[in-house]
Amino acid sequence: MTQSPAATALHLVSNGQVSEAMALLNNAADRGDVDALMQLAVWYLAGDIVSRDLTLARTLLARAVSIGHVDAALMEIALTANGSGGKADWPGALALLRTAARNDPVAQGQLALIEAMAIDTAGAPITLPVPEILSAEPDVIRFPKLFTAAECAHLAGVAATMLEPARVIDPRTGRWIAHPIRTSDGTAIGPAREDLVVRALNRRIAAISGTDIAQGEPLTILRYRPGQQYRLHLDTIQDAANQRVATVLIYLNEGYGGGETQFPAGNLTITPRGGDAIVFRTLTRDGAIDQSSRHAGLPVTQGAKWLATRWIRAKPIDPWTIS
Structure with missing residues (x-):
């Protein structure tokens, strides 16, 4: 059976024949091969096989959509x-x-969630929950029921097929490595997968934290199973030029055992409630690392805990440069 150009191109790349793969895909794309168009778009978005070119990727996606590629449309x-x-x-x-x-039923589900939201014409929230101050030092605030149960389920569903063991930025190299103190599975929802529901929720996170949406790292979804935890830690990155200034945690479910969020300096232990968001500052007012923001995710004892985390930087970031 003859392989498709896209499948053949992937095989060529695995053998180091990138130029041959690109020539094959470009020829197929010129003939209107929708899978070749999609594969080229993905490569230009990823920027690992060829240099990243977001504008060209958008052009290729639009061509694939015009031929009827559902994933390209999303x-x-x-x-x-x-x-x-x-x-x-x-x-x-x-x-x-x-x-x-x-x-497309996937698009239908996303549209239903969007239409249920109280948002303006830019996708920003019109109303927010009334905040509850949990601690002054550390500075911890809770926003009850920031996300609905359906929105929480959507995030877990988007992440479910992409989960992998947790990673962290190595301060020496700036690269992502296996996480030494967090034993959960997780994934980041990068810009190519930031559907309109995720985008609107990221705007909601920006609103409760008083920051611009461009300051947020890609939303990370974590799943903790029995025995998994996040030991005591700070969210700041050593010697970062663009430091993390705040963290937003959203509990996506409840009904499991354990999994509380604990801030020892404030003698504060938070019992997760589905849809609640916790915002805390990681720097002091003078810009120093706030040692009182050191916190832990206690071990889950039964069931599974799902959590969304968005780390917020001092200045806007390029989401394509963060895995």
């Missing part, structure tokens, strides 16, 4: 909303989602 919607390879355009992305929802 990716184009995400990139349109967050402005990768072009200007951020929430109304345009929403219009694309409505078009995709005519035939």
Whole structure:
């Protein structure tokens, strides 16, 4: 059986024949091969096989969408909303989602969640929960029921097929390595997978933290099973030029044993409640690392704990440079 150009290209790349793979895909794309168009778009987005070119990737995705590639349509919607390879355009992305929802059940589910949200024409929240101050030192605030149960389930569903053992940035190299103190499984929802639901939730996180959405690292989803935990730690990164200034935790479920969030300096232990968000500052007012923000995720004793985490930097970041 003859392999498709996309499958053959992947085989060529595995053998180090990148030029041959690109020539094959470009020829197939010129003939309207939708899988070749999608594969090229993914490579130009990832930037590992070829140099990253977000604008070209968007062009290739649009061509794939015009031929009927469903996954390309969902990716184009995400990139349109967050402005990768072009200007951020929430109304345009929403219009694309409505078009995709005519035939795609995944898009239909996303659209239903968006239509249930109280958001403005840019996707930002119109209302927020009333905050509860849990501690002054460390500075910890809770926003009850920031996310609905359906929104929490959506995040867990997006992450479920991408989970892998937790990683952390090595302060010596700046690379991601296996996490030495967190034993959960997790994944980051990067810009190519930041569907409109995730984008709107990231805007909600920015609103409760008083920051710009561009300051947030890609939303990380974590799953802790029995025995897994996050030992006592700080969220700041040693010697970072663009330091983490705040952390937002959102508990995506409840009904499991253990898994409390503990801040020893404040004698504070938080019992997770599904949909609740916790915001805490990681720096003092003079910009020093706030040692009182040291915290732990206690071991889960039964069931599974799902958590969303968004680390927020002092200045905007390029989400494509963070895994």
